[in-house]
Structures are given as structure tokens and as C-alpha cells.
Amino acid sequence: MKKNGVKMIKINSKNVDVFYGKKQALFNINLDIEENQVTALIGPSGCGKSTFLRCLNRMNDVIDICRVKGQIIINDFDINDKSCDVVRLREKIGMVFQKPNPFPKTIYENISYGPTIHGMAQSKNEMDEIVETSLKKAALWEEVKDRLHEPGTGLSGGQQQRLCIARAISVKPEVILMDEPCSALDPIATAQIEELIDELKKDHTIIIVTHSMAQAARVSQNTGFFHLGELIEHGSTDKIFKNPENKKTQDYITGRFG
Amino acid sequence: MNKNKEQLLNKRYKAEKRFRLYGQGAIFMALLFLTIFIFKIFSTGYSAFQKTWLIVPVTFDAELMMLEQNPSKEDLKDADYYDIALKSMADLDPNANEDQENELKRMVSYFFEREIKRELLNDPSLIGKTKDVYLTASDDLDQVFKGNYPRDLPEDQRRVTDYQLKIFDQLVELGKVESKFNLSFFTYPDSREAELAGIASSFMGSIFSILVCLMIAFPVAVLAAIYLEEFAPKNRFTDFIEVNINNLAAVPSIVFGLLGLGILLAVFQLPRSTPLVGGITLSLMTLPTIIIACRASLKAVPPSIREAALAMGASKMQTTMHHTVPLSMPGTLSGTIIGLAQALGETAPLILIGMVAFVNTIPGSPLDPAASLPVQIYIWAESAERGFVEKVSACIMVLLGFLIIMNLFAQIIRHKFEKKWS
Numbered sequence: 001m002k003k004n005g006v007k008m009i010k011i012n013s014k015n016v017d018v019f020y021g022k023k024q025a026l027f028n029i030n031l032d033i034e035e036n037q038v039t040a041l042i043g044p045s046g047c048g049k050s051t052f053l054r055c056l057n058r059m060n061d062v063i064d065i066c067r068v069k070g071q072i073i074i075n076d077f078d079i080n081d082k083s084c085d086v087v088r089l090r091e092k093i094g095m096v097f098q099k100p101n102p103f104p105k106t107i108y109e110n111i112s113y114g115p116t117i118h119g120m121a122q123s124k125n126e127m128d129e130i131v132e133t134s135l136k137k138a139a140l141w142e143e144v145k146d147r148l149h150e151p152g153t154g155l156s157g158g159q160q161q162r163l164c165i166a167r168a169i170s171v172k173p174e175v176i177l178m179d180e181p182c183s184a185l186d187p188i189a190t191a192q193i194e195e196l197i198d199e200l201k202k203d204h205t206i207i208i209v210t211h212s213m214a215q216a217a218r219v220s221q222n223t224g225f226f227h228l229g230e231l232i233e234h235g236s237t238d239k240i241f242k243n244p245e246n247k248k249t250q251d252y253i254t255g256r257f258g
Numbered sequence: 259m260n261k262n263k264e265q266l267l268n269k270r271y272k273a274e275k276r277f278r279l280y281g282q283g284a285i286f287m288a289l290l291f292l293t294i295f296i297f298k299i300f301s302t303g304y305s306a307f308q309k310t311w312l313i314v315p316v317t318f319d320a321e322l323m324m325l326e327q328n329p330s331k332e333d334l335k336d337a338d339y340y341d342i343a344l345k346s347m348a349d350l351d352p353n354a355n356e357d358q359e360n361e362l363k364r365m366v367s368y369f370f371e372r373e374i375k376r377e378l379l380n381d382p383s384l385i386g387k388t389k390d391v392y393l394t395a396s397d398d399l400d401q402v403f404k405g406n407y408p409r410d411l412p413e414d415q416r417r418v419t420d421y422q423l424k425i426f427d428q429l430v431e432l433g434k435v436e437s438k439f440n441l442s443f444f445t446y447p448d449s450r451e452a453e454l455a456g457i458a459s460s461f462m463g464s465i466f467s468i469l470v471c472l473m474i475a476f477p478v479a480v481l482a483a484i485y486l487e488e489f490a491p492k493n494r495f496t497d498f499i500e501v502n503i504n505n506l507a508a509v510p511s512i513v514f515g516l517l518g519l520g521i522l523l524a525v526f527q528l529p530r531s532t533p534l535v536g537g538i539t540l541s542l543m544t545l546p547t548i549i550i551a552c553r554a555s556l557k558a559v560p561p562s563i564r565e566a567a568l569a570m571g572a573s574k575m576q577t578t579m580h581h582t583v584p585l586s587m588p589g590t591l592s593g594t595i596i597g598l599a600q601a602l603g604e605t606a607p608l609i610l611i612g613m614v615a616f617v618n619t620i621p622g623s624p625l626d627p628a629a630s631l632p633v634q635i636y637i638w639a640e641s642a643e644r645g646f647v648e649k650v651s652a653c654i655m656v657l658l659g660f661l662i663i664m665n666l667f668a669q670i671i672r673h674k675f676e677k678k679w680s
Contacts, residue, residue, distance in 0.1 A: 101562035
């Protein structure tokens with residue numbers, strides 16, 4: 001989205017290095033993410049795109065041996081700074097994982113969990129409303145409205161993934177990170193999720209890691225290409241796919257490796 | 259070439275067949291041993307659940323009982339029953355001399371006085387009347403009636419005299435000997451007299467010990483497991499702790515008994531022979547079992563659930579308490595029950611802390627002296643009287659029954675509530 005012709009930058013990463021123990025996984029990543037756009041991160045397996053994604057909500061903290069260097073600035077605030085509160089950060093930056101991972105609880109409880117721990121609803125009515133709007137936004141409401149109190153794990157794979165998306169948006173995050181959200185789904189479910197992503201970008205900034213170049217081309221406005229821990233090229237999806245500057249990018253996109 | 263191949267193939271098939279045979283043989287052997295074991299226990303033990311009673315006419319003679327006219331309830335309680343009890347036994351043979359009267363008295367348990375008293379307290383109108391009263395037969399006659407007693411031994415080698423046998427046979431003929439369900443086996447405490455010995459004291463002792471053990475071991479073990487698994491940094495020190503927890507699980511139980519003796523009794527001066535000390539000692543043994551079970555089931559919760567919660571902005575503590583721990587509970591609980599079942603069957607440490615003492619009262623709290631079921635088995639197995647042989651097997655049956663129920667419960671929890679992760 002452009003305001004007065006200037007791109008609005010939501011996330012600004014500067015010189016990000018990531019190490020797993022002694023092994024360096026990411027080298028000096030500088031990438032700007034535009035607000036209310038879908039940014040796709042592509043690249044062959046093990047290129048560090050998921051690692052970069054997990055830097056953005058500091059999920060790498062969970063891994064003991066992982067160290068992150070450099071600055072990641074969101075809303076003028078460096079999230080790698082000591083003063084950054086991870087719980088607050090993750091309230092603002094939601095995440096959807098590769099494999100659908102609903103809590104083994106009811107559909108309702110899956111959605112209400114985030115709002116509950118962040119104290120976002122004062123009453124049962126308010127919570128009901130949050131659950132309903134989240135499910136509607138995730139295009140799941142019609143399918144589950146009569147069985148909100150049945151276990152979320154009983155849904156189909158595609159429904160589970162939409163449930164996870166609904167869970168992520170229930171706390172109204174500014175950014176949603178998606179780590180190969182369709183890799184465990186069939187083509188129909190994939191199409192539904194892609195449609196949903198397009199819808200969601202009105203309210204959220206979306207960063208999606210994907211293995212499928214076709215998917216990147218379909219859903220994203222911007223694309224970043226990672227290879228061996230380096231960001232080789234980034235820019236508008238149109239340009240990356242039609243007119244890449246780097247030889248490696250071109251080879252990857254044309255299917256010569258990866 | 260081709261022939262060689264065929265031979266090789268045949269050889270492989272034969273090897274497989276042989277292996278199957280060995281496996282089936284092994285299972286057959288295991289089942290055989292188990293069947294023999296269970297058959298032996300049941301065949302010796304089942305008779306302990308029956309008890310032999312002599313039906314003796316008792317005349318409630320107010321004068322002999324030193325009762326005034328219109329006695330109050332208190333008077334009835336304080337009355338002297340010994341003389342009428344003695345008299346009713348002596349009356350079984352009007353021609354008995356003094357020695358024989360003594361032998362007649364020993365045909366019933368020394369509780370006969372109490373049994374007669376209970377009869378009268380139940381129905382005070384019996385004063386002056388005669389009624390047939392059920393009296394517990396002595397353990398030797400009990401065995402005679404059950405057919406376990408070698409009657410053909412010479413008289414000087416058995417504890418039952420020819421005279422007693424004669425009277426007993428007369429009573430049997432008259433239908434005055436009856437076998438009924440042995441309720442007192444469950445309601446009476448231990449006794450030196452086999453016919454009066456029951457498992458109530460050791461049963462309660464076991465229950466109290468297990469409760470103390472549960473209340474100490476469960477919270478400590480679960481907290482330790484959660485901390486180690488979810489919060490503690492993974493470094494050499496925590497590795498060292500983990501190795502030592504596993505070592506602790508392999509320490510022989512008698513060592514824990516010595517620990518209880520040396521520290522709980524000697525240093526802290528806790529009361530000897532009590533379920534409190536027994537329970538604390540057992541909890542030391544159960545601790546590593548529960549920690550290992552709890553950690554295993556925490557490990558089994560997929561990381562994706564933790565990530566889902568963390569990514570929603572839950573703190574580490576919330577992730578653990580809202581998601582990981584509840585999901586690990588079925589495994590933890592079944593591990594706990596199995597640990598408690600082990601503790602329930604433990605004998606050695608309890609003997610060392612003095613729970614082997616002869617206790618003829620039923621403990622009302624963990625601070626009263628008590629035995630425990632396995633120790634009771636040990637005590638009875640050491641006793642010489644024939645009447646205790648069946649009691650040992652019966653007590654084993656009760657203990658095994660409990661262990662089976664507990665293990666079944668653990669299995670049910672595991673299968674019913676444990677989440678299956680695809």
C-alpha cells in the first residue's frame with residue numbers, strides 16, 4: 001500500500017545474523033516488509049527462510065543454542081532489544097505453523113485462549129463475539145458454528161489450519177507470520193487458505209514462507225529469495241518472477257535447482 | 259547356482275520357523291509358571307475365607323453373671339461372662355473331668371466370652387434363657403473341619419487331643435458345626451491365635467502408608483519433573499541430576515529402609531513402626547518412578563503445542579500450566595499409580611523401620627503403629643501354627659487383588675485419557 005507514493009514499511013530488519021551453536025544460519029539479512037501487503041519468502045530447503053520468519057516473533061528464543069544478532073525494527077522498536085517483552089510482541093505478531101496445531105480443546109476454547117490470556121474480553125458476550133468474528137474472518141464460521149464445543153482436532157486438515165488462522169487473528173495482531181501454511185493440505189484447502197490470505201491483508205501485514213513458487217506468485221505482492229542463509233534478492237513479486245536481477249534467482253525460479 | 263539359492267531360501271524359512279517356536283515356547287513357559295503360582299495360592303488360600311463355628315447352647319444365668327434384677331445397659335457391659343462361657347463349654351460333655359473341661363474350653367477361641375457377651379448385649383431379654391450361640395472354633399479344629407489337619411498322627415504329635423476330636427465329631431454329627439464366610443479376616447487386627455487373626459491392621463497400615471507416600475512423592479516429583487523438563491537449562495549439571503534420578507530408581511529398597519531408620523527414626527525421632535515413617539521411606543522410593551514417568555509424558559507432548567501457545571503470547575508458565583502439564587497428566591497419573599503399586603508391595607524398608615512389630619490394634623491415623631500387607635504376609639509365614647498357612651495365601655490374594663486393580667486403573671487412565679498424536 002502506498003501513501004502519497006511512499007511505501008509504508010512495517011518491519012525493518014538490519015544486519016540480522018543467526019547462529020545455531022557455532023553454525024551460522026543467516027548472513028546479514030536486510031529486508032523491509034511493507035505494511036498491509038503479502039510478502040513471500042522463497043528458497044530451497046534449509047536456506048534459512050523459516051529461521052528468518054521465526055526471528056520476527058522471537059520464536060527462536062525457544063531453541064537453546066540459537067542466537068540472533070542485528071536489529072529488527074517493528075513500529076520504531078527493536079524487538080531484539082533487552083527491553084522488549086516477548087509476550088507483548090507475540091500478541092502483536094501472530095503465527096501460523098506448517099502443520100495445523102490446534103490445541104486439543106474445543107473449537108471455542110482454541111479461539112478464546114489468546115483473548116483470555118491477554119484479557120481482551122470483559123464478558124462472555126464479548127468473548128462470543130471475538131470467537132465469531134475471528135472464525136468469520138478465517139472463513140470457517142459457516143462450517144463450525146453448530147459445533148463450537150466439539151474438539152478442534154476433529155476437523156479436517158484444511159479446517160484445522162483455518163482454525164489456527166482464526167486463533168492467530170483472535171488477538172488482532174498487526175502482523176501474521178505463516179510458515180508454509182499449506183504444505184500439509186490438499187489443493188482445495190490450499191486454494192481456500194490462499195483466498196483467505198488475500199482477504200486478511202486488508203487488516204494485517206502478512207509474511208508467508210512457501211515452497212511453492214506458484215503460490216508465492218499467486219498470493220504475494222513482494223518476494224524475497226533466500227539461498228544458503230543469504231537474502232539473494234528481494235522486490236516486487238512481479239519483478240522477481242518476470243525479471244530477476246540475480247542469476248541464482250532466475251535458476252531457482254525456472255526450476256534449475258531447489 | 260539355482261539349487262544353492264533354493265537351499266538358502268529353505269534355510270531362511272526354517273530359521274524363521276524355529277524362531278517362532280522358541281518364542282511360543284517362552285510364552286508357554288511364562289504362562290505355565292504364572293498358572294502354577296496362582297493355582298497354588300488359590301488352592302491354599304481360598305479356605306481362609308471360610309471360618310468354622312461351633313454352635314453351643316449358652317444359658318444366660320443371671321446369678322453366674324453377678325447381675326442384679328432389672329440390670330441397666332451398663333450393668334450388662336460390666337457383667338462377668340467368663341463363668342457362663344466356661345459352663346456352657348463344660349456342659350458339652352456332662353461327664354467331663356476337670357482336665358477334660360479345660361480341653362473343652364480350648365475347642366473355641368479365647369474370644370468365646372466376648373462372643374457370648376455380644377449376644378446378650380444385642381438382646382438383653384435373653385437373661386435366664388438358653389440360646390444357641392456361634393462360637394469361633396479354635397484354629398486347629400478349624401483346620402480339622404476344613405480337612406487340612408493330619409488326624410492320623412499319633413496324639414502326642416498334634417495339638418488336638420483325641421478327646422477334643424471325639425466331642426468335635428459328635429458336634430459335627432449333630433449339625434452343630436458350621437462354616438461361614440470369614441468376615442473377621444477383614445475386620446480383625448493381627449492376633450497370635452490364627453482363628454482370630456485378620457488383616458484389618460495391616461490393611462489400614464498399607465492404606466495410610468500409601469497415602470502418606472502419595473502426598474509427599476506426587477507433588478515433589480511432579481514439580482521436579484516439570485522444572486527439569488520445561489524450565490531448567492540443559493547443561494552438565496542438569497544432565498548430572500538426570501543421571502542420578504535414574505540411579506535412584508535402581509537403588510535396592512532395603513537401602514531406603516536404612517535411610518529411614520538412620521534419619522527419620524534416629525535423627526528426627528519420628529514414632530517407630532508408624533505408617534508416617536513407612537510412607538516417607540516409600541515416597542523416597544516412589545519419587546524417581548514418578549519423576550521419570552512425568553518427564554516421559556511431558557516429552558511426549560508435541561513441541562507444536564508449546565509453539566502454538568507461545569506464539570499466541572502465552573508466557574512460559576502459562577504454556578506449561580495451560581497446555582503441557584494437563585496433556586501430560588494421564589501418563590503422569592498412570593506412572594504414579596504404578597509407583598504406588600510398587601510401594602504397596604514393598605517389604606524390606608518397612609521391616610527396617612519397625613513396621614514388622616506385632617500390632618493387635620487397628621490404626622486410626624498414620625501416627626499409630628501398624629503393619630502393612632506384605633509385612634503381614636512375612637509375619638504369618640514365619641508363624642508355626644497350621645492355621646496361618648492359609649492366611650498367608652489369603653493375604654497374598656488380597657494384596658495381589660489390590661495390585662491388579664491399581665494396575666488396571668493405570669491402564670484405563672492411559673488408554674482413555676492419553677491423547678494420541680498423529
